[in-house]
Amino acid sequence: MPMKTAIGLATVIAAALVSAFAANSDPLPPDSTYRPLPTQPFSTVKENDEAQKPSVMERQRALLEQRYDLADRPVAGVMMSGGRKAVQQGVRVKLPQGVTWDSLAGKEPNEVRDKDLLPKGFMPLPHVKQATGGQVFPDDQIRKIAHDEQRDLRRFDIDFDLPGHLTPEFPPPIFLTTHPELGDVSRGDVLTIRNFYEYLNGIITPVQMEGLRLLLTPFPQEEFNQTEDRKVAQPSLGVTCLDCHANFHTNAAFHLTPDIRPQAERFRLDTTSLRGMYNQQIHGSKRSLRSIEDFTQFEQHTAYFNGDHVSAARKGMHLPDRANQVAMMAQMQNIIDFPPAPKLDPSGRLDPKKATEQELRGEQVFMGKGRCAECHIPATSFTDNNMHDLKLERFYKVRQTINDMVAIPDGPIKTFTLRGIKDSPPYLHDGRLLTLADTVEFFNLVLGTKLNQQDKDALVAYLLTL
Ligand code: HEC
Ligand code: HEC
Secondary structure, three states: OOHHHHHHHHHHHHHHHHHHHHOOOOOOOOOOOOOOOOOOOHHHHHHHHHHHHHHHHHHHHHHHHHHEOOOOOEEEEEEOOOOOOEEEOOOOEOOOOOOOHHHHHOOOHHHHHHOOOOOHHHOOOOOOOOOOOOOEOOHHHHHHHHHHHOOOOOEOOOOOOOOHHHOOOOOOOOOEOOOHHHOOOOOOOOOOOOOHHHHHOOOOOHHHHHHHHHHOOOEOOOOOOOOOOOOEOOOOOOEOHHHHOHHHOOOOOEEEOOOOOOHHHOOEEEOOOOOOHHHOOOEOOOOOEOOHHHHHHHHHHOHHHOOOHHHHHHHOOOOOOHHHHHHHHHHHHOOEOOOOOOOEOOOOOEOOOOOOHHHHHHHHHHHOOOOHHHOOOHHHOOOOOOEEOOOHHHHOOOOEEEOOEEEOOOOOEEOOOOOOHHHOOOEOOOOOEOOHHHHHHHHHHHHOOOOOHHHHHHHHHHHOOO
C-alpha cells in the first residue's frame, strides 16, 4: 500500500475509534462557556480515557506525519545555546502535490484558498485532544519531576506529541542580567524545589530567591489536582510555573488558550520562553497584558483553569499576594536574560568582523526586502511590542475542522522576540512550525515578498546568529 493511503486509512480508523469511544465518555458540549462536571465516577472516566488513548495518539501522529517531515536532520555544527542539542534544519512543512514553494508564493491568496493549496502545516495545530484540552508535558520533564519531587505530571488520557529532536534542549541554560560574567548558572540541571536554593544561593537576592521558590512550588491546576475530573492517576499537588517554563525557558509543554470559547475553537498554545521579558512591553499572544506581575497573577488565577474562575475556585486556586508574592516572582523573572549572541554589536546589528558573508546577506534581507525588521526591530529585542494580524485566513477556508478543532482566523498575535530564537522550536503561538526554515517560507507567503532560495538560506543563517 502506498505510504499516503496507509496514513489516510490509519487516520480514518483512528477517527472512527475516537468517535466510537467518545460515546462512552462524558459529554463535553463544544459550544458552552462553562465546562460541565463529570457525570461518571473518576474510575470510569479514567478507564474510558485509557481505552481511547492509543487511537487518540495515533490520530495525532497521522496528522503530524501528513503535515511535516519529522526526520532527525540537524544543521551541521549548530547547537542550541547550552551546547546540548542540535538545531534542526530544512523546511519541514510538506507541500501539496505538484506545488513548489516558488509557485505557491507566486499565486494570489484567493487562488491558494479556492484550490486548497495552502500546505497543511501552515494551518493552526490542534491540541492532541481538543475536546478535553489542558496542560501536556514532554517526557523529559515528566521523568525529571518524578525523580526529584515524586510528583506525577503524566496524564492517563494523552501523551506529548512532538518527537524529542524537534523541541528545545533539556535542560536549557539560564543566563542572568545581574551576572553576565557567570554565563549559564543552571549547572546543567533543571531547577526544582529540591535544588534551587543550593544552586543559586549567594548569586541572587533574598527577594529573588523567594520569588524563585514560589515559581517552583506546585499549585492546583485543572488537570492536576484532587477532583474527579483530573487527568492524573493520583490526586496531585498541582504544577509549578517552571514545569512548563523549564529553567525559565520552555520545554514545549502546551495547553489551550484560556481566552477563547467555544472549546472547539480554542487554539493550542506552545509555552513561550521567559528569557528577556524585561525588554518586552506586552505579554501573552492574545492578552497583551502589560506587566510580568499581571501575567504571573493571571497564569495561576485563571490560565491554569482554562480561564474559568469558577472551576478554579472549586479546585483550590492559589491567589498569590500581589504586593508580596507576585512582586517577588516578577523580580525573579525580570533578571532572566537572552542567551549571549556574540556576533551582535550593542545595537543588535551583526558585527562584520565576526559574521560570515551569508549571515550579513541574511541581515540585509531581514532589514530590506524580507521586511522582517518592520515588526522584529533589532534595537528592541527584535519585537515592536505590538500585536499584528497576519491574516493567514486569506489563504484557506475558515471553519475547517482539524481533529476536532475548528480553525478560525488567528487574529492579532504578539510579535514574539527573535533573540535566542534557535533555542525555542516549535514556532508560532501554537507551535505549528518546526524549524526556522519553515518560518521563512511562512512569512515569505504571508508577506508576499517572493524571496529567492539564496535569500531564504541567508535569512535562516542570520536567524541562527540571534
Ligand atoms: C502549560 C504550562 C505553563 C505553566 C505551568 C505556566 N505557563 Fe506561563 N506560559 C505558558 C504559555 C503556553 C504561555 C504563552 C501564553 C500566550 O501566548 O498567550 C505562557 C506565557 C507566560 C508569560 C508571558 C510571556 C510573554 O512575554 O508573552 C509569563 C510572564 C508567564 N507565562 C509566566 C508564568 C508564571 C509566573 C507561571 C506560574 C504561575 C507560569 N507562567 C506557568 C505556559 C505555562
Ligand atoms: C507584520 C509584522 C511581522 C513581520 C513583517 C514579520 N513578522 Fe515574524 N512574527 C510576527 C508575529 C505577529 C509573530 C507571531 C505569529 C504567531 O505566533 O502566530 C511572528 C513570529 C515569528 C517567528 C516565531 C517566533 C516564535 O517564538 O515562535 C519567527 C521565527 C519570525 N516571526 C520570523 C520572521 C521573519 C524571518 C520575518 C521576515 C521574513 C518576519 N518574521 C516578519 C510579526 C511579523
